[in-house]
Amino acid sequence: xxxxxxxxKLREMIKDIDLCMLTTVDESDDLHSRPMSLNGDxxxxxxxxxxxxxxxxxxxxxxxxxxxxxxxxxxRRQHYVSISGMAELxxxxxxxxxxxxxxxxxxxxxxxxxxxxxxxxxxxxxxxxWDGPSSTIAQAISFxxxxxxxxxxxxxxxxxxxxxx
Amino acid sequence: xxxxxxxxKLREMIKDIDLCMLTTVDESDDLHSRPMSLNGDxxxxxxxxxxxxxxxxxxxxxxxxxxxxxxxxxxRRQHYVSISGMAELxxxxxxxxxxxxxxxxxxxxxxxxxxxxxxxxxxxxxxxxWDGPSSTIAQAISFxxxxxxxxxxxxxxxxxxxxxx
Numbered sequence: 087x088x089x090x091x092x093x094x095k096l097r098e099m100i101k102d103i104d105l106c107m108l109t110t111v112d113e114s115d116d117l118h119s120r121p122m123s124l125n126g127d128x129x130x131x132x133x134x135x136x137x138x139x140x141x142x143x144x145x146x147x148x149x150x151x152x153x154x155x156x157x158x159x160x161x162r163r164q165h166y167v168s169i170s171g172m173a174e175l176x177x178x179x180x181x182x183x184x185x186x187x188x189x190x191x192x193x194x195x196x197x198x199x200x201x202x203x204x205x206x207x208x209x210x211x212x213x214x215x216w217d218g219p220s221s222t223i224a225q226a227i228s229f230x231x232x233x234x235x236x237x238x239x240x241x242x243x244x245x246x247x248x249x250x251x
Numbered sequence: 252x253x254x255x256x257x258x259x260k261l262r263e264m265i266k267d268i269d270l271c272m273l274t275t276v277d278e279s280d281d282l283h284s285r286p287m288s289l290n291g292d293x294x295x296x297x298x299x300x301x302x303x304x305x306x307x308x309x310x311x312x313x314x315x316x317x318x319x320x321x322x323x324x325x326x327r328r329q330h331y332v333s334i335s336g337m338a339e340l341x342x343x344x345x346x347x348x349x350x351x352x353x354x355x356x357x358x359x360x361x362x363x364x365x366x367x368x369x370x371x372x373x374x375x376x377x378x379x380x381w382d383g384p385s386s387t388i389a390q391a392i393s394f395x396x397x398x399x400x401x402x403x404x405x406x407x408x409x410x411x412x413x414x415x416x
Contacts, residue, residue: 107322107331109274109282116376117274117282117320119333155282157272159324166272168284211281 093132096215099165100134101126103158108136108206110144110173111151119157120144127185132210137182137190140175140204148173148206156208166216169208176205258297261380264330265299266291268323273301273371275309275338276316284322285309292350297375302347302355305340305369313338313371321373331381334373341370 100106104126109119127135134156138145148154152174158167179198182205186198194200265271269291274284292300299321303310313319317339323332344363347370351363359365 103326105324105326107272107324107333109284109320109322109333111276111282111318112335115318116335117276117318118335118377118379119274119320119322120379121324121331121381153276153280153282155274155284155320157274157284157322157324159270159272159286159322160326161268161270161324162327166286168272168274170277170281170283212283214283214285216286 096167096213097128099215100124100158100167101128103160103165103167106156106158108144109155109157110147111153112147113150125187134169134171134208134210135185136206136208137185137193138204138206139202140177141202144206145175145204148175154208164217168214169210170212171208171210173206173208176207178205181205261332261378262293264380265289265323265332266293268325268330268332271321271323273309274320274322275312276318277312278315290352299334299336299373299375300350301371302350302358303369303371304367305342306367309371310340310369313340319373329382333379334375335377336373336375338371338373341372343370346370
């Protein structure tokens with residue numbers, strides 16, 4: 087069984103790595119990904135929050151198919167994280183202002199009130215991480231965070247995978 | 252239009268990064284990923300070749316849904332690659348021996364003749380890469396490599412994306 091410390095470790099890993107690849111399913115059922123910055127936005131329930139334009143290609147993709155993957159790689163430390171979840175667009179202006187950071191002006195020059203600013207919320211179904219050297223058998227701990235509410239954390243089954251091959 | 256040099260750059264980037272995340276669709280339609288080593292195995296047609304066990308979870312996943320994504324991240328240099336493709340298991344013993352490398356003994360202690368050794372071939376539908384600093388607007392060049400045969404390279408439409416947000 088994964089421990090509370092595993093969950094904390096996962097949070098630390100993804101906050102530390104920050105830049106990730108978000109994979110979505112397009113209208114041809116192709117899977118494609120693009121780099122995204124998380125900006126540390128993991129909430130108490132374990133949801134991930136990204137900024138996006140409501141006019142973006144990925145916005146229409148997740149409306150058609152909400153299933154997404156978020157992958158984090160720290161190649162130097164050989165940390166790898168896979169998060170499977172369901173994505174939705176959130177247009178809540180209060181939440182947008184709460185999470186807004188000045189660096190976002192590079193994409194939204196008019197700030198948080200720019201009409202197309204939206205949030206992409208990922209509700210996590212399953213998370214796995216690997217933190218071993220690539221040349222040895224890696225282990226992954228997976229757990230369902232849908233059952234994580236507030237500070238109350240219950241973990242699913244500990245799952246060991248057979249390495250990276 | 253992407254140039255021959257763009258294709259060469261993409262090949263160099265993925266060979267240089269090597270470790271990637273392979274995203275598949277599971278039996279619940281969840282997208283999940285795991286680290287994989289490419290070992291430099293990109294062939295003349297632009298196909299990617301990975302070693303895997305024919306008993307692995309991903310082997311059964313790609314039989315159900317062959318659509319996959321392969322993502323490469325070099326966080327230090329801020330290089331990101333997304334490859335959309337179709338995966339298939341290949342059991343050709345000649346090809347397995349051709350691509351075999353001693354490092355694979357960590358996963359297949361009995362060597363290339365171990366019964367469950369298989370190849371996972373990814374035929375590329377689309378590739379995109381980003382090679383800019385994360386804080387500025389990144390550009391991506393995407394092209395269809397299904398039309399790449401041997402040394403004859405024709406590129407699809409040049410596509411510029413709107414950054415990493």
